[in-house]
Amino acid sequence: MxxxxxxxxxxxxxxxxxxxxxxxxxxxxxxxxxxxxxxxxxxxxxxxxxxxxxxxxxxxxxxxxxxxxxxxVGEIKALPKPKMTAKSAVNHTSKWRPAVGGISIGHKDITAGTLGSIVYKDGEPYILSNNHVLANSNAASIGDPVLQPAPYDGGKMDEQIATLHSYVPITFGVSGTSCPYAHTAEDIMNLITKLIKPNYEWELKKLNDGVNYVDCALAKPLYPGLLNNLILEVGVIKGTAQAFIGMKVRKSGRTTGYTKGEVLVLDTTVTVDYGFGKAAVFENQIIAGAMSRGGDSGSLVLDENNNAVGLLFAGSDEVTILNPIEHVTSALGISLTL
Known part of the structure; x- marks a missing residue:
């Protein structure tokens, strides 16, 4: 077997x-x-x-x-909540025109994430990042403004660079429940528990069907001249590569800038916390070492030859989680090079 x-x-x-x-x-x-x-x-x-x-x-x-x-590995979370940026030779959180990969970007209603790279669909350039960066974790509408820099980094509507074009919806597998029967059961369980363990309480969660393979989205620039296919401190994408254990990888992100890591685990099924009582199960994911923090979501992860390996979307203090790039390109119908 x-x-x-x-x-x-x-x-x-x-x-x-x-x-x-x-x-x-x-x-x-x-x-x-x-x-x-x-x-x-x-x-x-x-x-x-x-x-x-x-x-x-x-x-x-x-x-x-x-x-x-x-x-x-600690608690694995989607990484939209920005941390303080690391010292870098270049500023990843300022306004960039033309915009490049590795800089601050986000839907008008989020804090901040990372512009992964410029990609192509039907020969036209688009911005690649995560659903939870460009589409506010399914809460956005197609055509919503996308700002660069993101709102957390001072981006206002004057900094709109694109509109949300498309995204792959995230199926949340665990969420809070509004079911009255569930709340009644919680109350009964907590009454009993308080007699035995006063500092503990029960909270029931709703389990939803379905797993996820990607957290990704596309934004369409207001006009093509706003974009450049460079990734800050990395260079230009050469192609794609399939991850293997021990592969050396690197990325350019809004928060930690240019960092390196190594692929540790493949074909991973993992539960990711999206906050607000929501979690999602992802299948066939890549796990690398710690190379990201909040705000790095959306970074494109590449090998040492500038071949794209995965799209960073979650992590902890111990590990970084990537969607395999082949799942991303297939789900969005894109290519990374012309």
Missing amino acids: SLFSIKRKYLASMFSKENVIGMGIGKKVSSNKRTGEDSIIVLVSRKKPRDQLSPHSLVPQTVDGVKTDVIE
């Missing part, structure tokens, strides 16, 4: 365990060094000693003869 089949076979049982938020395929890590041994990677928000876990929550050391590896 292939690693991919084994991962899918045990996916549901692993996700039922405490703190498990993701599962993928990688190489076993021993003494902080990656070995060449194939492994099923289990991502947890917080790692606990085995003696503090219930028998059900213990991750087996092997599944179908393949070793597992439990990695603590």
Whole structure:
């Protein structure tokens, strides 16, 4: 049985365990060094000693003869909330005309994200970034203004550079509920719990069907001369490449500027927190090391030869999550070069 089949076979049982938020395929890590041994990677928000876990929550050391590896990654979140920008030779948050990849951009109602790159659809140039950057996590309307720099970085309507052209809707798998029966059940459970554990309470979430493969969107410039196909501090895209474990990657983003990382896990199923009680499950994602912070969402991630590998959309202090570039180009019907 292939690693991919084994991962899918045990996916549901692993996700039922405490703190498990993701599962993928990688190489076993021993003494902080990656070995060449194939492994099923289990991502947890917080790692606990085995003696503090219930028998059900213990991750087996092997599944179908393949070793597992439990990695603590913290809470994985979509990254629209900007942090302070890192020191850089160039300013990623100022107004750029023509606009280039790696700079501040956003829908009029968000804080800030990153312009990933200039892409092409039917021979015309467009701006590529995330749904939650350009389309406000499904809340926007086609034709809405897109500002550069983004509102958080001082962008006003005078800085409109584009309009929202299209996006792939995000299916949120976990959300708050307005169901009166659920609220009644919450009340009953909390009354009982307060007698035993006064500092704890229950909150029921609504589970929705569906998984996601991309968090991506396109904006159409007000006129083509507003854009340049350069990515700040990286250069021009040469083509695309498929990720592999150990691949060296880099990106240019609004918050942390130019950073480097390494691909750690492939074919990852992961739950991403979008805030406001919403979470979404993503399938077949790439996980790289820590190379981003809030506001870097939308950055294009490339290999050392300037081939696009993925679109950055989420992460934590420990890892960065990418949509594989082939999913992005297919979903939006775009090419990265003319």
